[in-house]
Amino acid sequence: MSNAHPSPTGHANRLAATTSPYLRQHAHNPVDWWPWCEEALALARATDRPILLSIGYSACHWCHVMAHESFEDTGTAELMNRLFVNVKVDREERPDLDKIYQTAHQLLARRPGGWPLTVFLMPADQKPFFAGTYFPREPRHGLPAFKQLMQGVERAYREQKTAIESQNESLMAALAELEPRASDALLERSAIDTALQQLDESFDPEHGGFGDAPKFPHPTNLELLLRHATDASQAGAPDRPALEKAVWTLERMIRGGLTDQLGGGFYRYSVDARWMIPHFEKMLYDNGPLLALCCDAFAVAEDPLFRDAAVMTADWVLREMQSPEGGYWSSLDADSEGEEGKFYVWDREEIQALLAPAEYAPFAAVYGLDRPANFEGRRHLHGYRTPEAVAGDLGLEPAQVQALLAAACATLYVARERRVRPGRDEKILTAWNALMIKGMARAARTFDRPDYLESAEQALAFIRGTLWREGRLLATYKDGTAHLNAYLDDYADLLDALLELLQTRWSRVDLDFALALAEVLLDQFEDPIDGGFWFTGRDHETLIHRTKPLGDEALPSGNGIAAMALQRLGHLVGEPRYLAAAERTLKLAAESIGRMPYAHATLLFALDEWLDPPETLVIRAGDERLDAWRREAQRGYRPRRFVLGIPADESHLPGTLAAMVPGERPRIYRCRGTQCEPPTESLGDVLNPTP
Known part of the structure; x- marks a missing residue:
């Protein structure tokens, strides 16, 4: 199940030996891919070829589209291999690289980035000189063909090095300028x-x-x-x-x-x-x-x-x-x-055939099956109405509608499990x-x-x-x-x-x-x-x-x-x-x-x-009241309360916890920030203090 996009059999490139499922999806591309490593960077320097850096991740739809259109195409791969040292990166394993080159893309292209990220780097120092995201195999949507783009980038590298070096100086200065500076600014609630x-x-x-x-x-x-x-x-x-x-x-x-x-x-x-x-x-x-x-x-x-x-x-x-x-x-x-969302979407007739009439009526009403299809001629389940609203129309109690919906969802889930699953x-x-x-x-x-x-x-x-x-x-x-x-x-x-x-x-x-x-x-x-x-x-x-x-x-x-x-x-x-x-x-x-x-x-x-430092409660007890008091102190939504229940027999605790010793009876310590009160044996005194 882990391989979402099985590769054709044949010669495997270096990505086959990596741990990333995303990189392995490209292991049988005709592209001479490298993972990000010193050997690849050294090759770029030695051959004076720019690095074509492609960053994506395994669940990325447009990454798969570009891989199918370009990286699996022998003509495109031949051009990539001849002009560049090609490096593939999984953004989830290397978020450091992704953060740097996404920011560089925004500075170079003056628009938000995304994935796949396509960046061309100088071979000597890995500074980017051109960046984009998805590029199609053929020109469309105002984007150049990927092969056309690569030829233009490589020509610019050969013929415009002085301009590129000047651009790189400006880029590095801009990256440095984006980093925060030390400040003595007052920290205020405003x-x-x-x-x-x-x-x-x-x-x-x-x-x-x-x-x-x-x-x-x-x-x-x-x-x-x-x-x-x-x-x-x-x-x-x-x-x-x-x-x-x-x-x-x-x-x-x-x-x-x-x-x-x-x-x-x-x-x-x-x-x-x-x-x-x-x-x-x-x-x-x-x-x-x-x-x-x-x-x-x-x-x-x-x-x-x-x-x-x-x-x-x-x-x-x-x-x-x-x-x-x-x-x-x-x-x-x-x-x-090969289709986005295919595992999750339905035809109305498919649902109707699977459900009993009593289940179908509330399900169709809640999920709008009488409305036009909402996803490429099919239906992705979206709640248009609440079960409570539907119950009145159908003359049922809300609990009855909930039960029928649960039964319908269980039936559809079982049917869906028979489909080809998305890759993991x-x-x-x-x-x-x-x-x-x-x-x-x-x-x-x-x-x-x-x-x-x-x-x-x-x-x-x-x-x-x-x-x-x-x-x-x-x-x-x-x-x-x-x-x-x-x-x-x-x-x-x-x-x-x-x-x-x-x-x-x-x-x-x-x-x-x-x-x-x-x-x-x-x-x-x-x-x-x-x-x-x-x-x-x-x-x-x-x-x-x-x-x-x-x-x-x-x-x-x-x-x-x-x-x-x-x-x-x-x-x-x-x-x-x-x-x-x-x-x-x-x-x-x-x-x-x-x-x-x-x-x-x-x-x-x-x-x-x-x-406004939060309240810290430390409970010390040696019986069942330890968990009971902890649960009571944590009841409701209390984001400003940190509660720790430490058994009475726990000793040699670090820092100020060492002073929060147990007694003969359960006791609770209450602190706010660095200020602590004397312990008490009454949970109520802590949870409901008198003014």
């Missing part, structure tokens, strides 16, 4: 208020979400609204519109085509404003944060819709995305049998696993699901046993091989996931692991002078640029996650170095946040907790 205002201005009141098509889920923005609404309510000044924006957006996403209505899980994004037709790939890095968001929305609104979406997503992960070794696989392809990228990435570990731990705690906790623990055990070596993380694993130095996101996201797991159940091993990760972050990634964290460690391969990414992208900001997790860990164990590193990061980011606050939601969470 940035959070501005972000909320920006979200309000771009909100789509009809369909939910922000802006127009294409629409992405942006779970960090929805979390910002939930956190703000909760804070406002607790402060006695409820902001009902903020809560409604978050809840309405998530409801439209769940009922609509962004969600797999039969199998669970969220697709990548919607190509329209109504959340109807998605780009059909399913990515682990989307589903981890969205799983956690559904848990939080249920804790706030207690709407079973959010519970059901969370459970369906978590169950899909257990069923389809967790390897026997314990780690989570990366993604499901958008395509099957079975590499295991540390950062993406961390995002799902956090989501699974949150779901385990919210819904009291030991199987979700076990899943998260298995993934963590795999990372610790396979991707943690000699005190350093590795970024990726496939087929018995773990390799590549880990990136900022790997360390920050895993530290954050460990803190989530520690709130779900105690583990001294996990606390020690969290402390070890924090030390590597400070030693290898932090800039102690200007503040913030580099995306790559100090001993990483030297590239043309070293980035400090601050904004949220497809993944939450590594700098934001690091700042927030270090603050929480620093408060927990009383380590001022962690708190100082977080503060330096926020000061570095102040100017960038000020320019576009809503694009820095994760850093805003850290800023919020820097301005």
Whole structure:
């Protein structure tokens, strides 16, 4: 199942020996591909041929289109092999390269990038001098033919070297200028208020979400609204519109085509404003944060819709995305049998033949089967009406409609399982696993699901046993091989996931692991002078640029996650170095946040907790009250409360935890920031303090 696009038999190129399923999809191309490696770079220098760098990923539809049109074509391959040293990169294994050359593309082409990314590099120093994305085999849509483009680029390299070198100087200066500068700017809550205002201005009141098509889920923005609404309510000044924006957006996403209505899980994004037709790939890095968001929305609104979406997503992960070794696989392809979405879409007659009449009536009403087909003559399941609205029309109780819909979905799911499945990228990435570990731990705690906790623990055990070596993380694993130095996101996201797991159940091993990760972050990634964290460690391969990414992208900001997790860990164990590193990061980011606050939601969470430190509760007990008190303290949605239940027999704890000793009876310690109160033996005194 892992190979979405089987290659023809015949001679294999160097990509056959790589760990990336995406690179292996190109192993039988007639192109003389290289992975990114010193040998390829040396060959380019020795032969004075530019590097044709192609960056993509296995679930990318247009990557497959360009591969079929050009990389499998012998005439195109012959030209590529003659003119260039051709290097193929999996952006998921090498996000460092992708970040650099995507930014370079935006500077060179003056438009957003994407995948496949096609960049031509100088052979001497890998600086880019021309960049684009998808190019067709024949001219169309205003794009030149790929062969025509390559000939023009190679001719420019030979005939315009002086101009290219001048352009490269300007490009490198522009890249340097984009990096944040050290600042003593005051950190104020006004940035959070501005972000909320920006979200309000771009909100789509009809369909939910922000802006127009294409629409992405942006779970960090929805979390910002939930956190703000909760804070406002607790402060006695409820902001009902903020809560409604978050809840309405998530409801439209769940009922609509962004969600797999039969199998669970969220697709990548919607190509329209109504959340109807998605780009059909399913990515682990989307589903981890969205799983956690559904848990939080249920804790706030207690709407079973959010519970059901969370459970369906978590169950899909257990069923389809967790390897026997314990780690989570990366993604499901958008395509099957060469067609995007083919696995997921239906004909109305097909559905009618599979369902009993009593099931078909409510199913057709909810999913609009009486309406025109919505996807290339076929139907992708999108909820046009709610079960409650349909129940009245059919003279049924809502519970009856729900039961009939569940039966119909189960029947269609079984039928769909007989189809040719989309390919699965079975590499295991540390950062993406961390995002799902956090989501699974949150779901385990919210819904009291030991199987979700076990899943998260298995993934963590795999990372610790396979991707943690000699005190350093590795970024990726496939087929018995773990390799590549880990990136900022790997360390920050895993530290954050460990803190989530520690709130779900105690583990001294996990606390020690969290402390070890924090030390590597400070030693290898932090800039102690200007503040913030580099995306790559100090001993990483030297590239043309070293980035400090601050904004949220497809993944939450590594700098934001690091700042927030270090603050929480620093408060927990009383380590001022962690708190100082977080503060330096926020000061570095102040100017960038000020320019576009809503694009820095994760850093805003850290800023919020820097301005008003969260409450930390440490429970010490030796009986069943340990878990009972922890659960009670975690009831509802409390993003500003960090709860740890430590067994009474646990000793020699690090830092300030060492002073939080157990008593003869269960006791609870309450701290806010670096200020702690005397312990109490009354949970009620802590949860319901008297004014």
